[in-house]
Amino acid sequence: MTDDLNAEDTPATAAGTPRAPITRLWAYARQHLRLLLIGGVLSFAGGLVGLVQPLIAMDVIDTLSSNESLTRPLLYLGAVVIVGGALGALGPYLMQIAGQDVVLTVRKQLIDRLVRLEVAEVDRIKPGDLVSRLSSDTNLLRTVASTTVIGGVTDGFMILGGIALMAWLDLALFGTTMAMVAFVTVTMLFIMPRIQNATIASQKALGDMGSLLERIFSAFRTVKASSAEDHEIGRLNTAATAARDTGVKASFWEALAGVVAFLPVNIAFLLVLGVGGARVASGAMEVGTLIGFLLLLFYLMGPINGLVASLSQLQTGLAAIHRIEEVEVLAAEDSASEGNLPEAVRIPVGTGPAQVVFEDVTFRYAEDLPYVHHGVSFESSGRGLTALVGPSGAGKTTVFSLIERFYPATTGSVKVDGVDVADWPLGELRGLIGYVEQDAPVLDGTLRENLVMASPNATEADLDEVVRVARLTELVGKLPEGLDSRIGYRGTTLSGGERQRVAIARALLRKPRLLLLDEATSQLDAANEAALKQVMLDAAERTNVLVVAHRLSTVTRADQIVVFDAGLVRAVGTHAELVEHDDLYRDLAASQLLTAA
Numbered sequence: 031m032t033d034d035l036n037a038e039d040t041p042a043t044a045a046g047t048p049r050a051p052i053t054r055l056w057a058y059a060r061q062h063l064r065l066l067l068i069g070g071v072l073s074f075a076g077g078l079v080g081l082v083q084p085l086i087a088m089d090v091i092d093t094l095s096s097n098e099s100l101t102r103p104l105l106y107l108g109a110v111v112i113v114g115g116a117l118g119a120l121g122p123y124l125m126q127i128a129g130q131d132v133v134l135t136v137r138k139q140l141i142d143r144l145v146r147l148e149v150a151e152v153d154r155i156k157p158g159d160l161v162s163r164l165s166s167d168t169n170l171l172r173t174v175a176s177t178t179v180i181g182g183v184t185d186g187f188m189i190l191g192g193i194a195l196m197a198w199l200d201l202a203l204f205g206t207t208m209a210m211v212a213f214v215t216v217t218m219l220f221i222m223p224r225i226q227n228a229t230i231a232s233q234k235a236l237g238d239m240g241s242l243l244e245r246i247f248s249a250f251r252t253v254k255a256s257s258a259e260d261h262e263i264g265r266l267n268t269a270a271t272a273a274r275d276t277g278v279k280a281s282f283w284e285a286l287a288g289v290v291a292f293l294p295v296n297i298a299f300l301l302v303l304g305v306g307g308a309r310v311a312s313g314a315m316e317v318g319t320l321i322g323f324l325l326l327l328f329y330l331m332g333p334i335n336g337l338v339a340s341l342s343q344l345q346t347g348l349a350a351i352h353r354i355e356e357v358e359v360l361a362a363e364d365s366a367s368e369g370n371l372p373e374a375v376r377i378p379v380g381t382g383p384a385q386v387v388f389e390d391v392t393f394r395y396a397e398d399l400p401y402v403h404h405g406v407s408f409e410s411s412g413r414g415l416t417a418l419v420g421p422s423g424a425g426k427t428t429v430f431s432l433i434e435r436f437y438p439a440t441t442g443s444v445k446v447d448g449v450d451v452a453d454w455p456l457g458e459l460r461g462l463i464g465y466v467e468q469d470a471p472v473l474d475g476t477l478r479e480n481l482v483m484a485s486p487n488a489t490e491a492d493l494d495e496v497v498r499v500a501r502l503t504e505l506v507g508k509l510p511e512g513l514d515s516r517i518g519y520r521g522t523t524l525s526g527g528e529r530q531r532v533a534i535a536r537a538l539l540r541k542p543r544l545l546l547l548d549e550a551t552s553q554l555d556a557a558n559e560a561a562l563k564q565v566m567l568d569a570a571e572r573t574n575v576l577v578v579a580h581r582l583s584t585v586t587r588a589d590q591i592v593v594f595d596a597g598l599v600r601a602v603g604t605h606a607e608l609v610e611h612d613d614l615y616r617d618l619a620a621s622q623l624l625t626a627a
């Protein structure tokens with residue numbers, strides 16, 4: 031189902047099951063039904079006007095043979111051509127607008143879903159493929175949700191109208207034509223699902239290409255330093271070839287559908303000419319009726335080809351919906367939720383440092399993965415610095431993920447200000463926390479955009495203050511446009527230490543009641559190191575700071591140190607106490623696991 035979205039070929043724990051694509055298409059189109067219907071009715075009316083043309087032509091021929099004036103029928107014919115042309119242009123135009131509206135609705139829905147996805151879902155999926163779903167797949171929907179459906183329905187009605195007229199004109203010729211129509215119908219039932227499957231494969235191949243490209247650019251320097259360009263180009267080329275092959279396959283079935291529509295109608299044309307000619311010769315039929323029938327058949331070629339093209343396009347659109355729907359069912363967070371507490375129980379609105387309590391917390395990232403936390407308990411409250419230390423993989427960063435409610439604790443409880451994080455309104459919970467990740471991500475854009483993204487209402491004075499506190503004044507001074515300078519994709523124009531201080535400044539701008547800081551494992555130069563430590567200590571004067579510490583200089587200044595080992599808290603104390611009483615801590619302090627600055 032959602033396997034295509036998964037980085038590994040493990041089934042996703044999606045929030046639901048995709049609905050049938052055709053139901054989904056209806057749900058999308060329904061929201062723009064008015065415009066679609068107006069466009070459809072105008073197109074249909076244009077078609078009907080066109081249908082009258084053969085009848086007027088018959089009138090012209092009859093008038094010719096009766097030597098009467100041609101003015102009246104020719105005027106009718108002219109009017110019919112002009113009105114038919116105008117309706118035929120306006121109707122499809124309105125439907126195209128409706129189609130763009132449908133795509134916009136779907137894109138907005140997808141964007142909302144993608145940005146609000148649960149972290150656990152994002153752990154499993156391939157971002158490049160999501161981009162292709164948002165751009166390429168939704169684009170496929172444009173035609174389908176507008177002209178295809180309405181066009182198909184109008185063509186269908188036109189064919190039915192034409193068939194009724196044929197039956198009225200001559201039953202024998204009607205029977206001949208119907209045999210061909212039956213052939214076309216049966217063959218289409220065979221071809222259509224194949225177009226849909228080939229399109230799904232083709233779009234998937236495009237998604238794979240996007241994923242591979244994203245993979246390369248997310249580790250571009252590593253790819254180059256590993257001289258892996260040829261290997262990566264090979265993988266991309268394979269995906270591009272797969273996209274070509276599946277595209278060709280889809281085109282083959284579409285072309286076959288076109289032939290299946292075209293040939294029988296032409297054969298019917300010849301048969302009608304033969305059978306009708308014989309009937310005219312035997313006097314069983316008027317020549318005007320035969321010409322009218324032939325014109326009708328000729329005229330119906332358009333709607334028949336149109337209907338077959340619509341059915342082919344419908345398959346393409348259904349394939350796109352299939353892929354869009356796979357995203358729609360991924361689990362997303364409800365950041366606007368009011369939390370789980372009953373109305374009467376209000377969360378105390380705190381202003382000072384927030385309190386964090388872990389009570390016997392167990393946690394694993396997924397049901398098929400081992401436990402990371404086996405019963406973690408500790409508390410951190412008031413101003414000051416709490417350092418989490420322990421061997422790599424002991425579960426320190428996971429503590430932050432649980433406080434931010436990126437994942438729910440499996441058992442036990444994580445409390446902030448005495449309230450389980452699961453019960454907090456998500457927006458409020460995250461609003462009181464400043465979080466600095468270990469690799470201190472910086473987003474493409476200007477320095478200012480990066481700083482205010484967590485606090486859009488920050489004033490210039492607030493900005494100046496965090497720039498000063500985070501020791502960024504010198505950096506801002508040397509950038510060509512100061513705060514408004516672009517800092518490159520992922521902040522590539524900044525040093526590691528600068529990126530971290532930008533991330534800290536962003537977190538501080540929120541005036542957090544709790545600061546979570548995942549210290550970088552990479553070495554920084556002495557000046558950066560000292561600057562960062564000072565920023566951290568300054569923040570600890572004002573609020574509760576939890577730091578995953580990798581440096582001895584950080585832990586020696588901490589008010590409290592929590593020692594993690596294999597998913598458990600094995601000791602809590604100050605540096606002096608732990609050096610005295612805890613073997614692991616003593617080893618950590620003495621070894622490379624806590625690097626001396």
Ligand SMILES: Nc1ncnc2c1ncn2[C@@H]1O[C@H](COP(=O)(O)OP(=O)(O)OP(=O)(O)O)[C@@H](O)[C@H]1O
Binds near residue numbers: 427
């Ligand atoms: N998103 C994830 N999905 C699955 N497993 C994960 C995920 N994140 C971390 N883990 C696993 O959870 C365990 C604990 O990871 P965590 O990052 O909390 O350790 P840590 O103590 O912070 O390590 P380090 O000091 O190296 O940063 C590790 O074994 C890691 O492989």
